[in-house]
Amino acid sequence: MQLRETGHDAAPAGAGALPGFAAIDWSQPWFAQFARRGLRWQQAALTGYAALLAEMNADAAEMRLTTGRGQRLAFIAQDDLPAGAAYEAHIASTGCVPTRHNLHDFFNGSMWFAFPRIKAALNARQSAAIDALGVGPTRGGVRDTLTLFDENALLFACADPALSMALRGFDWQTLLVARRDAWGTSCEVRCFGHALLEKLIAPFKACTGHAWIVDVPAAYFEWDAAARDAWLDESVSTALLGTEALTSRMFAPLPVLGIPGWWPENESSAFYDDASVFRAGRRSR
Incomplete structure (x- = not known):
């Protein structure tokens, strides 16, 4: 068919x-x-x-x-x-x-x-925008942000504000090299975007997700995976429904293969010297 x-x-x-x-x-x-x-x-x-x-x-x-x-x-x-x-x-x-x-x-x-709660929240916001504005040649800023989340988001769960600040500031050396031991104990990532997952069938170094930072309690890292996912599901869905002015600047780019433990080549710090992937970015964000 x-x-x-x-x-x-x-x-x-x-x-x-x-x-x-x-x-x-x-x-x-x-x-x-x-x-x-x-x-x-x-x-x-x-x-x-x-x-x-x-x-x-x-x-x-x-x-x-x-x-x-x-x-x-x-x-x-x-x-x-x-x-x-x-x-x-x-x-x-x-x-x-x-x-x-x-x-x-x-x-x-x-x-x-x-x-399921995040997907339901995205659907609720998208359908409400369609009810209000109809389907036009462009989605508008809020719907574009919702679509970006749906297609390409990573959930960056973090209990250490310094790590979130490093991600926001494109400080790859701190986030991915100097504080490498913090991954799994103070921060971690869940893939969400389904287009991103599709791209990762054939992973490539420049493959980048849009990280949505989720502040989590320190105890989060003592929970099992199911409890963590349930907490993220509730927290992020509440934020999506409660934040009126959603914009793309609420995300931080994160090259997926740079995540510690996710790609063998990133065991060498030289992996992160590629400025075409790990860019300096807009540090004023």
Whole structure:
């Protein structure tokens, strides 16, 4: 089945065929956090489109997930999106997420399970903006920021303000070299953006996410992964719903392969000498 484009940012229809699904390496740290469910979905996707939708919907029914307007979540084939319907508005009003048989939508669906409150908050804000302003040639600043979050965000959980300041200030030597031992004890990253995850199928040094800084208590790093994710889900969704003036300057760029422990080559401090990737940036931010 040829899948038509929907208006949500994605690879072209027909992209991300079966070799793409087979290429997911769940041992990579950016995928490992989703591996338990992802492995099942991957096998279903390799079986076929209908099998993937069935697996996603079985999980959605079991977890009783809802959208930003409280509609029960379900995943539908792309061709079931009514002609002329806005993607986010359709999800909000019906609970049905149009989903193609490709990597982009596979990872988008994964985020509804990994961080359901954040996805619901993004959908609520997007659909409210569509209700107020309609669907025009441009999204506007708030919707652009929401889309950037949805597509390319990293969640930077941090209990040490000096590390957050280093990230904001493009101080890579402090964040990634001098304070390397702080990763896992005072800061860590969760991937969120589904387009970012799609790019990381074939990782490259310049691949950069938009880090959303989340201040966490020191005790956060004593919790298990499920408790951490639940805390991030609640905290970030509350911020997204409660911050009226969302702008792209609320993010900080972070090259993914520079994250300590995420790429073998960054064990050498020389890895960070590449100024084309680890840029000086705008230190006045």
